[in-house]
Amino acid sequence: MPSSLAPLHVGLAGLGTVGAGVIRLLAANADLVAARAGRPILVTAVSARDRGRERGIDLAAFAWEDDATRLAARADVDLVVELVGGADGPALTLARATLGAGKPLVTANKAMLAHHGLELATLAEGAGAALRFEAAVAGGIPVIKGLREGAAANRLARVYGILNGTCNYILSRMAAEGLEFADVLADAQAQGYAEADPSFDIDGVDAAHKLALLAALAFGTPPDLSLLDVEGIRQVRLADVRQAEALGYEVRLVGLAERLGDALAGRVVPSLVPRAHPLASVTGPLNAVVAEGDFVGRLLFVGAGAGAGPTASAVVADLIAIARGEAGPAFSTPAAALVPLAAAGPERRTGRFYLRLRVADRPGVLAELTAILRDSGVSIESLNQPASGADGTALVVMVTHECAETAARAAVERMAALSAVAEPPLLMPLLPTEG
């Protein structure tokens, strides 16, 4: 590839930690990036909310736009990097303007793509401009490339993983230090590992955005959040972590999407991962993605799921690919050929489940619980009653045999209505060792 090719001129919107990381990376590794891209990659213009904020980088070399949308129209911008964030608003306006101008768009914005992915992919293909989003899922791990290109020859049956570093950090610390959820969360917020408003992370929304994108790539379907059941980790107690360990499992927030014929079964839910499964050893803020293909078998990708360096690495990987002239549809399959899937009802989803209840510590309660399970057609593989609490309640932990998720949920609902049940029960699926 001739090194005399013209530089790729980049307009960068959003100068938070990731945006500043991109500028730092392009400066630090300029020679290497140019060699691999076949041409230099230069930021020419930037935009952010506050021009004066201290970011540890010198903005003097870049043209400034108060309105990010104007980056798209600049003659000295060949491509826009969107790091503004938010599903709609300025990010979406900028994305539409960029692709509408026939210029490639690189974005880390999973919320925007999960909500507007089909529209933007269609726009991109119509304009003949690339739309790339490696940084939107699992930070620095090249998992978008891994699914879209690495596993491109495969029909994928299932894609799943640990997609939110904050949740994994919290669950790992609960296990390692014997702390309750709320205490770890407060400490994580104090240390900057969790947002002041953590609900996006701990309620599973962020993981669901990422799962929607992985499912779109894996199954050739438009991203569709409405297909996913989403549950966060607020209800997970230290007692659950300890009971899971005693059973040979680790608790992880797992996003899993599976294709069942013309339907998609997708959920983000705290899950029991068998200790022998590779996801069980993924601790702290790491992310991990597993893809299962009909020829390749099981692929596992692990790495840093967030942070300025890893996310900048993913953004610049996309820039290099575009600089090299890499094209192809955003979601691997052309937008017009993406096939919408229906949500697989819970009656089609089967598995084994962990069920934790706090009940009044008196005779007869267990009989009530087991009668409900019998009536619901759910059979029990194990039942444990750890030491009773001082408050007159006792923990009951059960693991079911394979059953329909509907049956398990119906049983839990009936149990929750019992007077002896002191708090909402927690139901968590067990991830099979194979799969």
Add this chain to the structure above:
Amino acid sequence: MPSSLAPLHVGLAGLGTVGAGVIRLLAANADLVAARAGRPILVTAVSARDRGRERGIDLAAFAWEDDATRLAARADVDLVVELVGGADGPALTLARATLGAGKPLVTANKAMLAHHGLELATLAEGAGAALRFEAAVAGGIPVIKGLREGAAANRLARVYGILNGTCNYILSRMAAEGLEFADVLADAQAQGYAEADPSFDIDGVDAAHKLALLAALAFGTPPDLSLLDVEGIRQVRLADVRQAEALGYEVRLVGLAERLGDALAGRVVPSLVPRAHPLASVTGPLNAVVAEGDFVGRLLFVGAGAGAGPTASAVVADLIAIARGEAGPAFSTPAAALVPLAAAGPERRTGRFYLRLRVADRPGVLAELTAILRDSGVSIESLNQPASGADGTALVVMVTHECAETAARAAVERMAALSAVAEPPLLMPLLPTEG
């Protein structure tokens, strides 16, 4: 991408398990491959040693060439897949003919690329034809793409992993079943997991070929086997596996390449992997690769390292990328810009080491051994003497503190010369937990 693009016509040389797997994959997933490639991918002509051999596939649809080299010149062949194998001979002749004709080459041939990679990359770039080899390293795992494109923005400090599935299978079974090396090898050969002549695998040669390719990609240097120290697993005893476990480690054949300034430290050697390290949980025939970048941190890729399905998946991934028009140099950096590195002498390589000796079971021997270590400047972190054997010899297992590899090797050489030392000592490096 318009679906009216002309098909990509493939000539396929070599119809062993992988070649047959490629034909099967292209038939089974033709729709999906065409959608992702933007055009159909069709095998038009094939070549193999024995036309009549039963392969479970129908060859009637393909033109036949007795001489694989003739595939390159056929008008109905746009691209050649080389699955003949061997560093030289027909494979190399075919590779040169294909690239010389300006046609892209896809190969799984690590031996050929490890020996002739620079020549072939130069030829490919001169002809403007792609040279791709995802299947040459770690089977179905998209690790070539992961390094070349996924981590393209990073300066990589180190790349390492479990690169030979046969060795990993043998070491895993030794640990799981308490068997000696020779017994597992014999059984693996009987089951077809190991070749009749297993030396390529168990002596580390195959892993070295792959490591040379990973190092080339990671460090922008021509593949160079002469830089690598290579040692296989023949000397590993069950006792070593057990002693390692007692110390908190698993024995794995690790290929590791590290850049030290203008030098490359590279070795394939049985190593002690800490149980907390992700490579420790990679068992059986799996492969795993770790890459450490300055921005992305540590990336881990795990999957099937061999087999018809996974390897065919990698071959077809390359075909799809080429069908899409993906270009770019074979080793990421243009061939002319690849910078040869010197071998980092062992004096620049430091670490902790496991040392196993079988010695005469009599007083004074330990004093001789420890005196040698003292004189060599190697200090000992732990020393164990498991139960003595019935043959009048005893095992001595030591772990050193951080020291120069030269010092450890010098000590081992002096020990080996002692009359009390009953067999050649075994020295294995410890892989640090971080890195």
